[in-house]
Amino acid sequence: MRRSASRALRYSGPERAAAVQALKAAGAAMLAWALAAFWIESPMALMAPWTALVLVDSTVYRSLRAGARQLGIISVGAVLASVAMFLTRGSTLPAMAMSLPPLMLIAGYRRLGAHGIYGATTALFMIAYGAYQPWQVGHRLLETPIGALIGLSINAFVLPPVRFDGVRANLHALAVECGELLQAIGDGLKRPWGSAQAGAWEDQARRLHRGVQAVAQARQRATESTRLNPGRRMRRGHRTPPHRSWTDSGRKSSTT
Structure with a gap:
């Protein structure tokens, strides 16, 4: 770790690139949380920093491609979790039993890659938090594009990664x-x-x-x-x- 830190400080290379990407991801998550918590006054402010964090990818192209997929799968997870909570009248275990199996089947879809699991995790967050009212679902769905926009913007315009x-x-x-x-x-x-x-x-x-x-x-x-x-x-x-x-x-x- 000391050698890697020393190379990151002294030379331009993979160690410095990894450190820059880590700082960019952390900064994007903090900015997204601040906007979600203070601008739209979201009661949970979780989806925005989480989306921003994972969208600071190794290349700008991957961030853009992942952004579209993640927006779709998170929205599906939020809607299914809300429907399950509404039908079960807020009961946690029945809502999980109703929403998680189809979301895990969606997660196995090959074209979604590693982002497929985000639908199930989104549903878990919403069910555990007990947020299934329409205005609460609206906050989750609004936070996601805010975090995606911040993550994409920071990755594209703040020391954009070029892997030569x-x-x-x-x-x-x-x-x-x-x-x-x-x-x-x-x-x-x-x-x-x-x-x-x-x-x-x-x-x-x-x-x-x-x-x-x-x-x-x-x-x-x-x-x-x-x-x-x-x-x-x-x-x-x-x-x-x-x-x-x-x-x-x-x-x-x-x-x-």
Whole structure:
């Protein structure tokens, strides 16, 4: 932890990016709670900071995509919980039994990803709090877009994340692994060697393909971080990742 904190303070890299995103998420949650509690005078003021917190994602594109999904699933959870509480006259366990099974089935829908569970958790919060009157449901539904707007705005306009460093870091790690393998083979050929040693070198060479895949994934994240990112040109200190030809030839050779 001390080493990570020191690198975050001294160098631009993944440690500093993680620290910036954590501070942005915390600030977004605090601002959303303040607006919900004092502006619309919400009695609970939970949905706004929670939505803002989870929408400060690793890229602006993911925040926008997650925002639409989360608004939908939280609204469904709030409505189902309210209907269940109304039909059971505010009884907690029957309301849970009525609302949670369909919400958990919705949570398993593949396209919702990790956001599917938010419908069930929203229902739990509302049932446990006993908030099912129309005006209380209206507060929950109003808090959600407020938190989403704040989370999206902070992620997009306050040091918007641009993920170019991961490509260079993975390329450097791949080059180091290749160099170590070549040095091991060169040193091994100076001495008597057999099939077992050759098999070990071959296995190590095959494992290099995972490094090529890591570079491709980092390049995909870098491309995604520039999509719908209004603050890309405001960020300094980010160099364009090396061209794809640096790794395409390695991918072709490893496949053959």
